[in-house]
Amino acid sequence: MTGRSRGRPRDPQVDDLIMKAALELFVEQGVEGANVERIAKRAGVAKVTIYRRWPSSEALLVQALERARTVVPEERLWAENAGPSDERLMDSWVTTLGDPRYRAVLAQLIGSSTSHPDLLATYREQYLRPRRRLVREALAAGVDPEADVDIDTVIDMVVGAALYRMLVDPGEPSDRDYLAKLVHQANRLLGR
Amino acid sequence: MTGRSRGRPRDPQVDDLIMKAALELFVEQGVEGANVERIAKRAGVAKVTIYRRWPSSEALLVQALERARTVVPEERLWAENAGPSDERLMDSWVTTLGDPRYRAVLAQLIGSSTSHPDLLATYREQYLRPRRRLVREALAAGVDPEADVDIDTVIDMVVGAALYRMLVDPGEPSDRDYLAKLVHQANRLLGR
Amino acid sequence: MTGRSRGRPRDPQVDDLIMKAALELFVEQGVEGANVERIAKRAGVAKVTIYRRWPSSEALLVQALERARTVVPEERLWAENAGPSDERLMDSWVTTLGDPRYRAVLAQLIGSSTSHPDLLATYREQYLRPRRRLVREALAAGVDPEADVDIDTVIDMVVGAALYRMLVDPGEPSDRDYLAKLVHQANRLLGR
């Protein structure tokens, strides 16, 4: 009885077009630029077609970001390469933090988080949390069990310092040398 | 000595009216409600009068919030109390980082930094840098000269972790307990 | 036969609302008061809705006034009454030239003709030319075929004189007596 609903079914390709356009505009121009009017125009789609699927441009962006994450799953990469290590951790960070697009996305998300907290929340849950878990695995090996610190605080300090530089003081480099310093201090705290 | 510029000078009282109205609207209705049109109406002021002073409502809000800080400026506080200390450092942080308006401003600045980097730069130079200097003074006392770390990296890690929580994971509290943990780890790194 | 254009068709009732409001404001407050902002507000309509239909309040007023002519269209009147005559000609003129709104429109059109000649041209072709044709018919009856004049020049002189008074010397009346004088001279020239 459930069966197909009556009438013409939605075209799944249209979903793709819309989310692609939404993401492009968001990266290029931020939340302001990623409004329904422009997304519709870029996707070659009627506004109604968007409103039929998502209640707001925010909801659309959330899903678009969710979807985009699945494209490059780093976790898998690491699994194929005999687990994480400090070296691989820094390889990953250098790539990510050096990418201006990465900075742009995170900056836009933070900027819009006052009015649209769901965007940032989605990103955090879908993107940041898994990576954090991997970082924890990488740092967990050889920790002094007596160390006067919980590992999450150390991660906060390392990741926080790196993001602080990238977001707040983009003039200062977040290069491998700097990241190495941070990891070195993390290891000191962890007694590794 | 160029002397007074020609023409009728700007009325400083008008600055007050505008920033007061902007702040009220921001607190009552958020960023969306604090637009130039409404600020002008509430302040009883022409829109042009606002545009003459600030390039956007965002920039206006930055200054309004900066000005509205009810906290006594840390510099003075410290000077009057025989220098900084870990306790006073944390008092100051708890006040600042616990203020949702502070978060909102910094988030907006980061969000707009792709298109308008000057806003963030100004804020960093005018606001963050002096405070960083004070933090360095607070942490410098009793540092182990043999410690395997430079103090700026430690500041990055402490401040970075605090801001990371506030900006990226606002669900987790940046309360005194958490800040105390950070300062404790900083002291471990510095051999204090 | 291009068929119906795509998209939601314009609501003809909205046209009515706008032109009604425009006319009211024009009559009440003159050209200055009949601006787009006020017309939109009085008509309960968005400004864009007006701009979609007319390029300026001026163009809107032209059409509104044209439409609002309470005079029964001369063509019909004459057809129903066995053709034009000097009397009916003057009836029509007295009504038209005595209407301050008619003067206002024509004055505005002439004033804007340096920068926007099309407005005046449209008005001339759509409004004036057909009426001129009727005047020619009215004057053609009983013309002395030997008269040393072409009828269009006579029309120029009669219409020109009437409009000259109305436009340039609005203090002097363009009343029935004056128009009668003009028609009388026209008849002398035409040998009627």
Added chain:
Amino acid sequence: MTGRSRGRPRDPQVDDLIMKAALELFVEQGVEGANVERIAKRAGVAKVTIYRRWPSSEALLVQALERARTVVPEERLWAENAGPSDERLMDSWVTTLGDPRYRAVLAQLIGSSTSHPDLLATYREQYLRPRRRLVREALAAGVDPEADVDIDTVIDMVVGAALYRMLVDPGEPSDRDYLAKLVHQANRLLGR
């Protein structure tokens, strides 16, 4: 006691600059363009300087137009040349009516006469009335005293026809041939 008023006297050259700028802007861009702001800028003068001398841009334009008239006093020209005649009448008309600037001024004046009737009134009294008087003199010679017409009506018809062409139907030429036709018909009416 009358004496000079105290303080620095007004610079009469400034009056010239202002009126010159006002007239230029009026001819180029019409009433809209001839606002105090632009006049002040073009004349290199403060707005206050204008408002001190004239209550409005309208009043300024009135005086500017009055003054401009005195530059080429046609009456005098005729006086020096042994009085007006049909030929000289037409010479004068051909020059005037063929000048696009003349058309522009009159069109602008008529266009603005709804809101600012004084402008047109001044022009009529200062410029048109004297010329009309001269035309009357030119046509008065040799009039049939028995003619069934008063001369002012004939002038209305001739001048009206010429202006009608120039203002309302600028596509049709107001050339010497056409003006000759008009004068010929005027002479017929006057029994000359």
Added chain:
DNA sequence: GAATAAGCGAGACGGTACGTCCCGTCTTAGC
């Protein structure tokens, strides 16, 4: 095969805010 229902692009619609322009008034410094 026809009827029905929903998808779809297009674009009208009432709103709100934008940033600019000009209004006429005012307040300053300098001559």
Added chain:
DNA sequence: GCTAAGACGGGACGTACCGTCTCGCTTATTC
């Protein structure tokens, strides 16, 4: 006193998006 400069409250401008709506057409399912 008078100038140039420019701030000020006010109001209109024309444009951009908002979210809703109405249209003709298309596409799939159901009867």
